[in-house]
Amino acid sequence: MHLPAILPWGAADGFSKQMLLVILSVVIIATFFLMAARKGQLVPGRLQFAGEASYGFVRNGIAKDIIGGKDFMKYVPLLFSLFFFILVNNIYGAIPVIQLPTFSHVGGAYVMAAIVYITWIVIGVRKNGLRYFKLATVPSGVPGYILPIVIPIEIISTFLVRPVTHSLRLFATMLAGHLIVMIAGAGIEYLVMQENVLLKGASVLVLVGAIAMYMLEALIMVLQAYVFTLLTAIYIEGALHADSH
Amino acid sequence: MNQLIISAAVEGQSPLVPNPWEMGVVFAGFAVLMYIVVKYVVPMFEKTFAERAEAIEGGIAKAEKAQAEASAALEEYKQQLTDARAEANRIREEARAEGAQILAELKEKAAAESARITAQAHAAIQSERQAAVVSLRAEVGTLATTLAGRIVGEALNDDQRAARVVDRFLADLENQNAGAAQ
Numbered sequence: 289m290h291l292p293a294i295l296p297w298g299a300a301d302g303f304s305k306q307m308l309l310v311i312l313s314v315v316i317i318a319t320f321f322l323m324a325a326r327k328g329q330l331v332p333g334r335l336q337f338a339g340e341a342s343y344g345f346v347r348n349g350i351a352k353d354i355i356g357g358k359d360f361m362k363y364v365p366l367l368f369s370l371f372f373f374i375l376v377n378n379i380y381g382a383i384p385v386i387q388l389p390t391f392s393h394v395g396g397a398y399v400m401a402a403i404v405y406i407t408w409i410v411i412g413v414r415k416n417g418l419r420y421f422k423l424a425t426v427p428s429g430v431p432g433y434i435l436p437i438v439i440p441i442e443i444i445s446t447f448l449v450r451p452v453t454h455s456l457r458l459f460a461t462m463l464a465g466h467l468i469v470m471i472a473g474a475g476i477e478y479l480v481m482q483e484n485v486l487l488k489g490a491s492v493l494v495l496v497g498a499i500a501m502y503m504l505e506a507l508i509m510v511l512q513a514y515v516f517t518l519l520t521a522i523y524i525e526g527a528l529h530a531d532s533h
Numbered sequence: 534m535n536q537l538i539i540s541a542a543v544e545g546q547s548p549l550v551p552n553p554w555e556m557g558v559v560f561a562g563f564a565v566l567m568y569i570v571v572k573y574v575v576p577m578f579e580k581t582f583a584e585r586a587e588a589i590e591g592g593i594a595k596a597e598k599a600q601a602e603a604s605a606a607l608e609e610y611k612q613q614l615t616d617a618r619a620e621a622n623r624i625r626e627e628a629r630a631e632g633a634q635i636l637a638e639l640k641e642k643a644a645a646e647s648a649r650i651t652a653q654a655h656a657a658i659q660s661e662r663q664a665a666v667v668s669l670r671a672e673v674g675t676l677a678t679t680l681a682g683r684i685v686g687e688a689l690n691d692d693q694r695a696a697r698v699v700d701r702f703l704a705d706l707e708n709q710n711a712g713a714a715q
């Protein structure tokens with residue numbers, strides 16, 4: 289599954305291309321936004337405008353809209369970092385030579401989901417105390433005799449399934465996209481190798497399909513970064529306002 | 534590339550099993566990014582946003598202040614204009630009243646003056662008449678005496694007597710006049 293190790297470093301698998309890409313993504317994001325934000329002019333230049341629009345998208349489009357109130361600013365840095373970290377790492381998959389979305393390796397997706405999981409639980413407990421677990425699992429307005437069924441469902445869905453789906457959604461879409469592009473590539477290669485001219489020609493069809501899938505994947509890469517961040521915002525909002533849910 | 538897929542399949546390892554080193558790198562990378570974002574990126578953007586909002590709101594406040602000042606100045610100007618008009622009216626009224634008073638005074642003075650002149654003329658006439666009467670009396674007396682002396686043929690040189698005769702004569706004459714007037 290893993291690409292060849294760049295250096296024989298650490299565990300058996302070594303220092304992979306995927307690790308290099310993660311580090312590169314941090315450098316790209318940090319450089320871009322530091323340069324965009326550095327000048328801080330009232331009338332922004334082109335770079336600053338691009339930076340502000342990107343920052344504003346997460347700040348206003350996700351954090352403010354979902355969490356709202358006056359304390360959404362506290363969570364902007366996390367949501368902002370999540371969105372662009374995942375976005376850049378996903379888009380690697382659409383860049384020809386790199387062609388590897390980082391989160392097609394499940395480890396990264398686990399880490400991101402775990403960070404979010406711990407974050408919203410800590411927020412919920414800090415805001416509501418230990419009562420938070422009761423608020424999160426016992427829905428109000430449900431008749432008492434249904435509670436024995438509802439409570440286990442709530443516990444499973446909120447505390448067990450949620451982090452799993454959160455991480456696997458990202459990982460699976462990225463892996464699937466990665467595999468489709470690779471399989472299409474392999475398929476084209478296989479068909480072109482055939483003696484039969486008709487089979488050789490069929491490779492064009494696969495190429496057209498592969499390009500269409502590539503476009504779809506590019507869309508999904510952006511979309512998944514957005515979905516992951518949006519869900520994080522929703523979880524944080526749920527933890528903050530557990531008593532009104 | 535197809536070798537890779539095949540090798541992945543052959544490896545037989547579930548894709549759900551993570552590589553701990555990759556997890557470590559992702560975590561470390563995200564932590565570094567998060568640090569940079571919290572420490573620099575977000576504060577810088579927020580500072581710019583706040584400054585921009587400040588600039589816009591400040592501009593609006595400044596414009597509002599200027600407008601308020603302008604309307605206050607206009608109000609003051611109007612007030613001053615009204616005051617000035619009232620002042621002008623008052624001065625005009627005063628002047629008119631003063632003029633009327635001066636006119637009345639002048640008229641009064643003229644009347645007094647004319648009265649005085651008339652009185653003086655009267656007095657002068659009176660005194661001249663008196664003087665004329667006196668001189669006339671003397672002259673007439675002399676004439677009459679002379680005349681009477683001639684008529685009588687005797688010189689009435691005695692002054693005392695002559696005066697008595699003249700007086701009697703004049704008294705008679707006056708009585709005669711008074712009787713004729715009546």
